[in-house]
Amino acid sequence: xxxxxxxxxxxxxxxxxxxxxxxxxxxxxxxxxxxxxxxxxxxxxxxxxxxxxxxxxxxxxxxxxxxxxxxxxxxxx
Amino acid sequence: xxxxxxxxxxxxxxxxxxxxxxxxxxxxxxxxxxxxxxxxxxxxxxxxxxxxxxxxxxxxxxxxxxxxxxxxxxxxx
Amino acid sequence: xxxxxxxxxxxxxxxxxxxxxxxxxxxxxxxxxxxxxxxxxxxxxxxxxxxxxxxxxxxxxxxxxxxxxxxxxxxxxxxxxxxxxxxxxxxxxxxxxxxxxxxxxxxxxxxxxxxxxxxxxxxxxxxxxxxxxxxxxxxxxxxx
Amino acid sequence: xxxxxxxxxxxxxxxxxxxxxxxxxxxxxxxxxxxxxxxxxxxxxxxxxxxxxxxxxxxxxxxxxxxxxxxxxxxxxxxxxxxxxxxxxxxxxxxxxxxxxxxxxxxxxxxxxxxxxxxxxxxxxxxxxxxxxxxxxxxxxxxx
Numbered sequence: 001x002x003x004x005x006x007x008x009x010x011x012x013x014x015x016x017x018x019x020x021x022x023x024x025x026x027x028x029x030x031x032x033x034x035x036x037x038x039x040x041x042x043x044x045x046x047x048x049x050x051x052x053x054x055x056x057x058x059x060x061x062x063x064x065x066x067x068x069x070x071x072x073x074x075x076x077x
Numbered sequence: 078x079x080x081x082x083x084x085x086x087x088x089x090x091x092x093x094x095x096x097x098x099x100x101x102x103x104x105x106x107x108x109x110x111x112x113x114x115x116x117x118x119x120x121x122x123x124x125x126x127x128x129x130x131x132x133x134x135x136x137x138x139x140x141x142x143x144x145x146x147x148x149x150x151x152x153x154x
Numbered sequence: 155x156x157x158x159x160x161x162x163x164x165x166x167x168x169x170x171x172x173x174x175x176x177x178x179x180x181x182x183x184x185x186x187x188x189x190x191x192x193x194x195x196x197x198x199x200x201x202x203x204x205x206x207x208x209x210x211x212x213x214x215x216x217x218x219x220x221x222x223x224x225x226x227x228x229x230x231x232x233x234x235x236x237x238x239x240x241x242x243x244x245x246x247x248x249x250x251x252x253x254x255x256x257x258x259x260x261x262x263x264x265x266x267x268x269x270x271x272x273x274x275x276x277x278x279x280x281x282x283x284x285x286x287x288x289x290x291x292x293x294x295x296x297x298x
Numbered sequence: 299x300x301x302x303x304x305x306x307x308x309x310x311x312x313x314x315x316x317x318x319x320x321x322x323x324x325x326x327x328x329x330x331x332x333x334x335x336x337x338x339x340x341x342x343x344x345x346x347x348x349x350x351x352x353x354x355x356x357x358x359x360x361x362x363x364x365x366x367x368x369x370x371x372x373x374x375x376x377x378x379x380x381x382x383x384x385x386x387x388x389x390x391x392x393x394x395x396x397x398x399x400x401x402x403x404x405x406x407x408x409x410x411x412x413x414x415x416x417x418x419x420x421x422x423x424x425x426x427x428x429x430x431x432x433x434x435x436x437x438x439x440x441x442x
Contacts, residue, residue, distance in 0.1 A: 008418065009348055009420035050353055050418070053350075074415065074417060074418050074419055074420060074436070075420050075432075075434070076378060076413060077414040083206075086276035127209055131212070132272070148206070151276060152277045153205070153234060154234075154245065154246050167311040167314050168311070171312070179334070180332050182330040183329050184327070186326040188326065190322065190397070256439045259403075263403050294400075296400060
């Protein structure tokens with residue numbers, strides 16, 4: 001079972017990739033998932049996160065099968 | 078020397094005419110001019126007045142050669 | 155800046171598409187007022203928009219000038235219909251072009267509200283019953 | 299109600315002229331955001347608008363739904379451009395049709411402000427120098 005992780009905009013450029021998969025045995029927080037996937041990159045200040053296309057907190061638990069996204073502040077409009 | 082007086086909208090309909098001239102010897106207030114021109118019609122509540130195309134008060138003095146207007150609350154837009 | 159009193163029907167999209175947009179704008183806020191076929195519980199079949207020629211132009215210019223002293227914008231187009239109008243006709247267009255959206259939003263709304271309470275226009279409605287009546291007062295668009 | 303993510307250039311007046319206006323409206327408030335050729339002191343020659351497909355549509359729908367719970371309006375059209383854009387291109391259109399002008403003004407502004415802070419779009423600018431940079435943050439359009 002795994003969680004699909006997506007990165008957008010400057011975060012994607014910084015990490016050098018747009019997507020990752022993390023195999024999990026149980027729920028993990030968004031913050032923990034970042035740390036496991038990017039152990040050498042501290043979570044950027046102001047980063048936003050979404051679970052299954054809705055905004056979430058970094059402490060929200062993510063389950064296997066969920067889509068988790070990390071992105072910088074939005075700048076549309 | 079005279080003052081030109083104009084009425085608009087429902088006020089014009091009520092009085093039955095759109096314009097009047099009042100011969101004057103000196104300045105009169107807008108209120109006095111109404112009373113001289115329409116002695117049997119009391120000044121309607123909420124009536125607005127303009128002198129030379131700018132809003133004025135009923136107590137503002139009007140001089141010979143000025144254009145004075147009376148009209149109900151505006152309803153454009 | 156352009157202020158127009160129009161006795162002709164106004165096509166808002168054609169008018170706006172033909173208006174030369176100013177340089178350097180990033181935000182456009184537009185308000186369009188359209189005649190409805192219903193007012194105060196009655197079906198309205200036609201309307202006459204009376205105005206005070208000369209004072210109207212002067213007051214509209216005063217209003218746009220006051221807006222330009224309070225907010226920063228690149229250009230403003232203000233068109234108001236007069237004469238005989240029918241339901242679905244455009245009555246008024248206010249368009250403000252600015253660098254920043256806050257200015258365009260604020261200025262267009264200020265112009266519209268101030269026009270509603272200061273510009274010498276008066277609406278006379280013809281109801282489906284044949285009755286003709288003057289609209290007595292405009293509402294406040296901020297508190298709705 | 300229509301929410302559109304567009305990879306094609308948008309002609310705002312043609313789009314609005316072709317949109318079927320709802321019955322019974324008297325007020326239309328429209329905001330159009332246009333790409334400028336200047337940002338934060340630098341000449342900008344092109345821009346790429348990245349977005350999060352799926353989440354974008356969902357968030358825009360959330361925003362319009364929230365507006366419809368706070369204000370009464372007959373219809374809303376919301377279009378946002380994505381992909382490669384050039385100066386003078388339309389980036390966003392918000393149009394709200396309502397019976398009363400206060401609702402159209404308030405709802406269109408709310409939708410625009412909330413979109414600016416919640417909808418997952420990101421701007422990447424190409425400067426005249428060749429430098430490419432991500433825009434870092436949107437400003438607050440109420441306090442400008």
